[in-house]
Amino acid sequence: MDFVARVARDAMLDAALLPVDVDGLLLSPTFLGAPITIASMVADSLGIRPAYCDVVDLGGATAAGMVWRAAAAIAAGECRAVLCVLAEAPDPRPGMRPLSWPGLPLAQWDRQYGPMGATSGYALAATRHAYEYGTTDEQRAKVAVDQRTNACANPTSLFHGTPITVDDVLASPLVCDPLHLLEIVMPCWGATAFVVTRADVARSAPHPPVVLRGFGEQITHASLVSLPDLTRTGIVESAGRAFTGAGVTPADMDLLSVYDCYTITVILTLEDAGFCTKGTGGPFVADHDLTYVGDLPCNTHGGQLSYGQAGLAGGASHVTEAVIQLRGAAGERQVADCGLAFVNGNGGILAEQCSLVLERGGS
Amino acid sequence: MSTIEPRPAPETTAFAAPYWAAARGHRLVLQHCPRCDRFQHFPRAWCTSCLNDQMEFLDASGLGTVYSFTVIRRTANPAFAARVPYVLALVDLDEGVRIYTNVVECDPDDVRVGQRVRACFEDIDDEHSVVLFAPATDTES
Numbered sequence: 001m002d003f004v005a006r007v008a009r010d011a012m013l014d015a016a017l018l019p020v021d022v023d024g025l026l027l028s029p030t031f032l033g034a035p036i037t038i039a040s041m042v043a044d045s046l047g048i049r050p051a052y053c054d055v056v057d058l059g060g061a062t063a064a065g066m067v068w069r070a071a072a073a074i075a076a077g078e079c080r081a082v083l084c085v086l087a088e089a090p091d092p093r094p095g096m097r098p099l100s101w102p103g104l105p106l107a108q109w110d111r112q113y114g115p116m117g118a119t120s121g122y123a124l125a126a127t128r129h130a131y132e133y134g135t136t137d138e139q140r141a142k143v144a145v146d147q148r149t150n151a152c153a154n155p156t157s158l159f160h161g162t163p164i165t166v167d168d169v170l171a172s173p174l175v176c177d178p179l180h181l182l183e184i185v186m187p188c189w190g191a192t193a194f195v196v197t198r199a200d201v202a203r204s205a206p207h208p209p210v211v212l213r214g215f216g217e218q219i220t221h222a223s224l225v226s227l228p229d230l231t232r233t234g235i236v237e238s239a240g241r242a243f244t245g246a247g248v249t250p251a252d253m254d255l256l257s258v259y260d261c262y263t264i265t266v267i268l269t270l271e272d273a274g275f276c277t278k279g280t281g282g283p284f285v286a287d288h289d290l291t292y293v294g295d296l297p298c299n300t301h302g303g304q305l306s307y308g309q310a311g312l313a314g315g316a317s318h319v320t321e322a323v324i325q326l327r328g329a330a331g332e333r334q335v336a337d338c339g340l341a342f343v344n345g346n347g348g349i350l351a352e353q354c355s356l357v358l359e360r361g362g363s
Numbered sequence: 364m365s366t367i368e369p370r371p372a373p374e375t376t377a378f379a380a381p382y383w384a385a386a387r388g389h390r391l392v393l394q395h396c397p398r399c400d401r402f403q404h405f406p407r408a409w410c411t412s413c414l415n416d417q418m419e420f421l422d423a424s425g426l427g428t429v430y431s432f433t434v435i436r437r438t439a440n441p442a443f444a445a446r447v448p449y450v451l452a453l454v455d456l457d458e459g460v461r462i463y464t465n466v467v468e469c470d471p472d473d474v475r476v477g478q479r480v481r482a483c484f485e486d487i488d489d490e491h492s493v494v495l496f497a498p499a500t501d502t503e504s
Contacts, residue, residue: 176433
């Protein structure tokens, strides 16, 4: 609760709202083993009396999923300011966190084969992508390198001050072929909170408002055997609806803030969201500069690869980084004239996808 | 060389019982919907196309093609620590379904996408056997 309370207070202060002004609460399902009605208990702890209170459970897509749910509840007139909180902390009771539940596919069909967490799943996608499209280790490594450059301009990132090269990535140990250690997220503990509110409330806040222009969500599978093509994700649908709803195209984006649990995830996202055509993501990241001064700024906070992955709060960093950039508050890593951002959240092994188009709003 | 631990046993469901019973006898069967004439894997309580709950299990050829694979070289999973490096794979069975598995009986570095494989079996304990795959011989493939 300490994490949660601290970031929740920070988010309310940032929005210039008091608990009495907040009438919605969305939580990440990180309180495993927590009793039922956990959301109400957290609300009470924070001094909030919500008209809309829920747990959003979409893995790494949870934060993006909260944004549009909050916006939809507000648009429906049910509430005016929704506090969204994601947290990951060590379970104080070792062994309590279940890896799987009896009767669910993982416990029956997967675990006897020794998958290595999510890493082996993304490795299967990377192998297939290399097979179909010739994507190289060097091309994937470029994603990690550019994002590390971004992290070196972000003092709050875990790997601030430690630049890397493509050779460093390729020289790091293979964990699950073809993925090297430096292509894999760095886990850590942490929490993130943000407020989604009505435009008129946001305009009276101390910061320039950021507007949700479009969104889309798509869940395609849980077990990998249910995803027919490992190189084609639900981002095709989620991003497609987000761009259509916003009336913009990928080419209009000034910033990409996309889930990056592994290097291959970024390449798949760029392809499926339409920044490049299917199969060309490898050459695309090699030919473009993904740093904050580059022609395609991507994950300017360092991404989870270099900023760190605080569980579900890690996915939230893609939302908060986009907001910070659109506000023009990113400091050294500020993207020049950042007006439109594409955010993508990805959960499970490419299973849950949620895409957002965010815009710098007028004051 | 540390001892190879037994694999964790699957937590089986009632509607998948025929699959596990067949595996115990070193046979691969697949769930099939007689109404749609369609295989589905993994087994569910009913056909995900037509909701038919009178599903059957049919013998499979046991032959398939590697759709993708990874060589797991490090693991935090103690049950598999002594097995590294080992191959985790998705295999497209000739019946048209995909199965999650390990490719065994070969050097992990020799596995390729598109490789033909055949089902083989490993006994976990007195009740459970798991379906694995090995490179198919020329006559099998």
